[in-house]
Amino acid sequence: LFGKLSAYYGTVEEQGRKTLHGHFLVWVDGQLPLHIVRERLMSGDSEFLQELTDYVESAFIGQFMTGSKDEVSARVPQTSEYEDRGIHTILVDKxxxxxxxxxxxxxxxxxxxxxxxxxxEICSCENCLSLLSWWERFKLTVDDILIRSNVHSCYQKRVKKDSSSPGSAEKSKQDKVAKVHFTGKGCLNKDGVCTARFPREVFMKTTVDRETGHINIKKQESSINDVSPTVTAANRCNTDARCLLSGTAVKAVVGYVTDYITKGFLKTHQIFAAMYESFSK
Structure with missing residues (x-):
């Protein structure tokens, strides 16, 4: 998918709701040292830049494959949004x-x-026509998964109601606006800034800053992270993937993954609670 691998580093964690979540780093065999990549980008080596751009853009995308977010959203059938209504929440209109x-x-x-x-692309035999037809379905499927699983929407955090405070009734009504997620969790801090750093900066084409050697990979959709279409299609869920072109970025991700690997063990009462829940089923 990305080339012959020389090394990998990662872990799978279990979230509080018992779902599995993975973080992985892979190193591609034959890659140039990152400082050499930076020097060649700063030198104006157009052939190297084009080859690097072709590789990265063939492996990762930062937008939908068949149209804009609005176009994909209009095409993909989705159930209507629902509010937290207790047991009746499961009654979804299909x-x-x-x-x-x-x-x-x-x-x-x-x-x-x-x-x-x-x-x-230029052959009209039955096998090639079948492949091209599959490729069109593949792109539609990837966009379907992305619009369902990868689009970030900012929500406010649900504030605990305080009936004794003035204006609490009005505040309670505001909390029921769609900007408050039904789980009560949100990404907006008290200043209204998204803690997940959305929307992302958009780049209509790949560009390089000749002074710093920093490369801005083409990314045309601000509400999703970069993804690998193949990984998205294979996993059928929220994933993201990107090419790390600086030592600082690599170190940050290594530290992030290591934090998950070295998490403390569960406390005794949590272990027994998990065992009880498992055997009771």
Whole structure:
């Protein structure tokens, strides 16, 4: 997918709601030292920049594959948003879902045709036409997953109600606006700034700062992280992937992953609670 690997480093953690979550770093065999990459970018080596750009843009994308976010959102069938209404929350209206439509996050990936020619784009044989048809479905599926799982929406944190404070009734009404997620969790701090750092900066094409050697990879959608389409299609869930082109970024991610690996063990009462829950089922 990214090339022949020389090393990898990662871990899988279990979140509080028992879902698995992975963080991984991979090193590609034959890669240049990052300071050499920076020097060649600063030198104006156009051939090297083009090759690097072609590689990165072939492995990662920062936008949808078949159109804008609004276009994809209009095409993908989705159930209407619901509020936290206790037991009735499970009663989701599916009347807007077309017959025969399958949510890709609930299905397995479709494998590409096993046989095709060297240049399927210009070939009209049955195998190549089958491949091109699969590729169009692949792009639609990736966008379907991205619009469902990867688009970030900012929410306020639910504030505990205080009936004794003046204006609490009005504040309670404001808390029920869609800006408050039904789980009560949110990313906006008290100043209204997104702690997840959205929206991301947009770059309509890949550019390089000749003074610093910093490369801005093409990214046309501000509400999603960079992803690998193949990883998205294979995992059928929220994922993100990006190319780390500085030693600082690599060290930061190594430290981030290490924090998860070295997390303290569960306390005794948590272990027994988990065992009880498991055996009671």
């Amino acid at each position: 009347s807007t879902i077309p017959d025969g439509y399958l949510d890709p996050t609930l299905t397995l990936p479709e494998a590409p045709p096993p046989e095709f020619c060297n240049e399927p």
